[in-house]
Amino acid sequence: MNAAIAAKADGIAVSIIDPTAFNDPVERALSAGIPVVSYNADAPASSKNARMAYIGQDLYLSGFSMGQRIASLIPSGDVVGFIATPGSLNIQPRINGAKDAIKQSGPSINFTEVATGAAVNDELSRIEAYYLGHPNLKGMFAVDAGSTQGTGQIMEKYGLTAKGVHAGGYDLLPKTLQEIQAGNLDFTIDQQPYLQGFYPVMQLFLYKLSGGLMAPSDTNTGLLFVTKSNVGPYLSTQTRFEGSSSQQKVVSPS
Numbered sequence: 001m002n003a004a005i006a007a008k009a010d011g012i013a014v015s016i017i018d019p020t021a022f023n024d025p026v027e028r029a030l031s032a033g034i035p036v037v038s039y040n041a042d043a044p045a046s047s048k049n050a051r052m053a054y055i056g057q058d059l060y061l062s063g064f065s066m067g068q069r070i071a072s073l074i075p076s077g078d079v080v081g082f083i084a085t086p087g088s089l090n091i092q093p094r095i096n097g098a099k100d101a102i103k104q105s106g107p108s109i110n111f112t113e114v115a116t117g118a119a120v121n122d123e124l125s126r127i128e129a130y131y132l133g134h135p136n137l138k139g140m141f142a143v144d145a146g147s148t149q150g151t152g153q154i155m156e157k158y159g160l161t162a163k164g165v166h167a168g169g170y171d172l173l174p175k176t177l178q179e180i181q182a183g184n185l186d187f188t189i190d191q192q193p194y195l196q197g198f199y200p201v202m203q204l205f206l207y208k209l210s211g212g213l214m215a216p217s218d219t220n221t222g223l224l225f226v227t228k229s230n231v232g233p234y235l236s237t238q239t240r241f242e243g244s245s246s247q248q249k250v251v252s253p254s
Contacts, residue, residue: 001014001022001025001026001029002025004029004034005025005028005029005032005034008032008034009034010034010204010208011034011035011036011037011201011204011205011207011208012029012034012035012036012037012204013036013037013038013039013055013200013201013204014026014036014037014038014039014051015038015039015040015041015090016038016041016042016043016049016051016089017041017088017089017090018043018088018089019043019044019046019047019089020043020047020049022038022043022049022051023043023047023048023049023050026049026050026051027050030050030052035052035204035207035208035212035216036050036051036052037051037052037053037054037055037200037203037204037216038051038053038054038055038056039054039055039056039196039197039199039200040055040056040090040193040196041056041059041088041089041090042054042056042059042089043089044089052207052215052216053203053215053216053217053218053219054218054219055195055196055199055200055203055216055218055219055221056191056196056219056220056221057191057192057196057220057221057222057223058220058223059089059090059091059093059094059097060093060094060096060097061097061223062094062097062189062191062223063093063094063095063096063097063098063101063143064097064098064100064101065097065101065189065223065225066094066097066098066101066141066143066168066189067097067098067099067100067101067102067105068101068105069168069186069187069225070098070101070102070109070139070141070166070168071101071102071105071106071109073139073166073186074109074138074139074166075108076108076109076138077108077109077110077136077137077138077139078110078112078134078136078137078138078139079102079109079110079111079112079137079138079139079140079141080111080112080113080114080130080134080137080139080140080141081095081098081099081111081112081113081114081141081142081143082114082115082116082123082126082127082130082140082141082142082143082144082147082150082151082169083095083113083114083115083116083142083143083144083147084115084116084117084118084123084144084146084147085115085117085118085144086113086115091143091144094143094170095113095143098111098141098143099111099113114126114130116142116146116147116150118146119146120146120149120150123146123147123149123150124149124150124153124154127140127147127150127151127154128150128154128157131154131158131160137165138164138165138166139165139166139167140154140155140160140165140166140167141167141168141169142168142169142170143169143170144169144170144171145169145170145171145172145173145176146173147169148168148169148170148171148173148176148185148188149173149175149176149179151167151168151169151185152167152169152175152176152178152179152180152184152185153175153179155167155179155184155185156179156182156184160184161183161184166186167184167185167186168185168186168187168188168189169185169187169188169189170188170189170191171188171189171190171191171193172188172190172193172226172234172242172243174244176188177226177231177234177235178235180226180227180228180231181228181231181232181235183228186227187225187226187227188225188226189223189224189225189226190223190224190225190226191221191222191223192221192222192224193221193243194240194241194242194243195219195221196221199219199221200216203216203217203219204216237251239251
C-alpha cells in the first residue's frame with residue numbers, strides 16, 4: 001500500500017486481514033485523493049478503518065450458515081474446525097460464526113478449533129495428525145481452501161464417509177470439487193472469488209470516471225453450498241470465472 005500511495009495510484013483495493021494495521025495507510029491514501037476499498041477481508045467496525053466500501057462475502061454469516069449445516073448433519077459428538085491462520089480477518093470470522101451456530105444448536109456437539117498453517121502440505125499433515133489422534137471424530141470441517149482440500153484427502157485416505165464422519169469447507173480447488181463428487185466431502189462454499197476481484201476494479205473505475213459521484217458501495221458476493229447434487233457444472237465447465245481456465249470466452253448455461 002505504501003508503494004501504491006507513493007506511485008499515486010488511481011485507486012487501491014486491499015484485503016484488510018488485520019484489525020488495525022491498515023488504518024494509517026488507508027488514511028494516507030484517502031488524504032492523497034486515492035479511493036480505497038477492501039475486498040475478501042474487512043476491518044471490524046470497531047477499528048474505525050476509513051476504507052470506502054467492502055466487497056466480498058459476509059464472512060461471519062457464511063460461517064454461521066456452515067455451523068447450522070454442521071449441526072444438521074451431526075446430532076452429537078466431537079467436531080473439529082480447521083483454520084489456516086487464526087486471527088486473519090479473511091477466515092477467523094467464518095469459524096467464529098460456525099462456533100456460534102453450533103453453540104446455539106445445543107450442548108451435544110463438542111467443537112474444537114485447530115490451526116493448520118498457510119502451506120498446503122503442512123495443512124494436510126496436521127489434519128492427518130489430528131485425525132489419527134482423535135479417531136472418534138464425528139465431523140471435520142475447514143474455513144480455508146487448503147484446509148478444505150486436505151480434509152477431503154484425509155476423508156478419502158481413511159474411508160471416513162463409510163464410518164459416518166461428515167466433512168466440508170470452503171472454496172473451489174479442483175481436488176475439493178473432486179472429493180465432493182466422490183462423496184468424501186458433504187459440501188464446500190462458493191464465495192464467488194472472481195467477483196471479489198472484478199467488482200472492486202469496476203467500482204474504483206466508476207468513482208474516478210464520475211469525479212466521485214459514483215461512490216463505492218458495500219457488495220456481498222454471496223454464499224452457495226456446492227454439494228454432490230450441483231458440483232457437476234463446476235467440474236465439467238472450464239472457465240476463468242471459477243479458476244479452471246485462463247481462456248476468455250462466453251460460457252453457455254448447462
